[in-house]
Amino acid sequence: MDRTNPKELWEHVLTQVELSVPPAAFSTWFRDSRIVKIEGGIVYVGVPSQFFRDMYVKKYHLLLLKIIRAVSYEFRNLEYLIVKDERRKPPREVKSERPTIELPLDDFYINKSDNLNPRYTFDSFVVGSFNELAYAAAQAAIERPGIAYNPLFIYGETGRGKTHLIQAVGNQFKKLYPARKAFYLTSEKFAVDYTDSVQQGAANRFKEKYRQYDLLIMDDVQFLSRKEKSEEELFHLFNYLHDNNKQIVFSSDRPPLAIPDIAARLAGRLASGMTIDIGEPDSESRMAIIRKKAALHGVYLSDEVVEYVAGAIGGSIRELEGIVNNMVCHAQVKGAAPDLIEVRQSLRSFARPQKAVSVKQVVSKVSEYYGIDEESIYEKTRRREVVRPRQVIMYLLREDFNVSYPTIGTKLGGRDHTTVIHSCEKIKREVIEDNILAKEIQSIRTLLV
């Protein structure tokens, strides 16, 4: 038996329970339950309603605990959760011919009064070492909204779960404080809303609209760059909300001070609360995410498959989700979760085309960045303003594009490969100590993508 597989563990528990509980009680109390997750030594059992939870706590807790302890001592305790109806296995139904058009209800599960998608909750959020700080800060912000961390600024690359986290903040806030108002929007929506209101001559109504909220969540705030008037509006809105101790949450793909072309006073304010980045998920976290996403669809994947997928796909959780959906679809069509060979097959379509950036391109971008003549990079000159960029180019070609030392040497005006090695090592050392250089390289990297 695989101890970490909830399905197998639960099956084992059931066979044990069946021996010590009368058949009628067994079919009543255990038929619709299952293990939802195993986390930190605690086994979470999903039950259909409070009737069941009370009964489990009162009558079956000791029995179940004894059984799972016998499996492994790493299980410390059992907890009972009432599972959501939508996560339960729906009964199969034969759809009859209905000539009446269905009301388009499906499109409206997003609540328009607060714009939050109810699917994004903390229940479905996987916490790993890469995002635990952001998660903790979000929890603190919910517990003491407007006081603990205001504003909360979360940044990270695309597909790291920023939107999920900040929407979960909104949904949790709604749940805890039903009388208060939360609102989620993207910065792009904010800008459009502003221009619309100006067009209609209703700028005051625009101000009023956003000032009524107790929690404002703004996604992808970097898109406000170069929209001066919208920035100014946000600045005033920010001041109003902040002064009144209303919680504000932002997300962006880069830290506040690195957002280009944004007013300094706004950038400063964005950074004034808590700024946290969500890094790249490590492979264990990726595995946990794959398991969780698959389990949400009721599909249990074997360990080797999970491991393989986690290894094959890099940072973006969105891509992982795409692959999980692919496997879920496979499981639904064929009636069984895919095995390693099949996953390998289907992963080919997900394989990203290798970034093909020519040396010339890197040279032109870097020289443009430093404001020097492209030709001078290839020349034998040792002027200081040229040497640094040249070294940076060598470093980038080696680190990011895995070009061999001799090739770099030949392409950059026939230099010896030891020169190249020396340059790469030098920059590598300096990047750690020199913050300015690190920042420069970071911005060059964004130019190259």
Place this chain on the structure above:
Amino acid sequence: MRIFLDKKKFADAVHTCARFAERRAATLPVLGAILILAGKEGIKLRATNLETGIDLALSGECKEDGVVAVPAVVLEQLSAALSGEGALELEHAGDVVRVVAGPARSSLKTLPYEDFPALPLPEGKSHFAVQGTLLKELLVAIASCSSSSTVRPELASVYCALSGGELTLVATDSFRLVEKKVALGKGGTGKFLIPAKNAVDIAQALPAGEVTVSFDEHQCAFSFAGGVVVSRLTNAAYPDYRQIIPKEAAAEAVVLRKDLDAALKRATIFADAFQKVTLFFDPKKKALGILAKNQNVGESADSIGAASTGVPLELSFNHRYLSSALALTGAESVTLTAAGLGRPLLIRAKGDPSFLYLVSPMNQ
């Protein structure tokens, strides 16, 4: 246990409770039973099927305390068959309970009651009070419009939203939608989803007097003088249905409810296998045409007087969805507002802003 009860009251209480006992055979036997408790808190009847549950107090004399579980079906049959008025004695001895009503003596087999679950009450503080008669009527009416399929549990539920001193009840099966509002006069916010079939059972058990409804995330309770009814709640997101209510009107007709009802009844005879009837908005003639055609039966064309505005428009509907709307309101006249071809039709009661009904048309 030894108790004395009024025959009539006992029969009524058993009848109410029996609805909440489990009717399927394949579960825990004690769930198919009514639990009779006699003790310091008086005499109580209790039943549950794990979806809903009831706890009902009964006036009577308690000679000896005790608890006993009796199969609901048998107890209901027996208590319904007791004729005339008078007292009834229940005495528990061994594994039987003796029921003595005048000269009639019967003894019923009992079930072990140790497995009988406790009724879970909501833990939160959210609650509101409403008249039992009103709530009863509303729940039954609204629940009939929810989906009978359990594929989407939220649609098989009645949505209750509390805000600004107003209770809004909504149900939809994705082909039509009904919304009713009730003024409560007191503030409070919150929302919950009661499974529709539980709502019907609960409505039957509610008394006419004031009922306090309390709820949390998973459970709700309807408490009233002498009892409490609980139900599990559907734990799912409800679609933001207000978005699909059309705001524009292409054609509108105000008709007498009785006229439309009668005309629909006539048209129904000629409806086809899909129950299709066609409404024709005719602003020129100030009329609403109702057409139905069945290849095997024949066809009918009808017209009723209507204050009609907008453009001429023809829309087909399942006649059941139309007539069920008319049954939900007592208003004299109703307003039909069509937003256009293939768009849902809005039915409102003239002079009653608390009622709203939306029905989706058939493919032309």
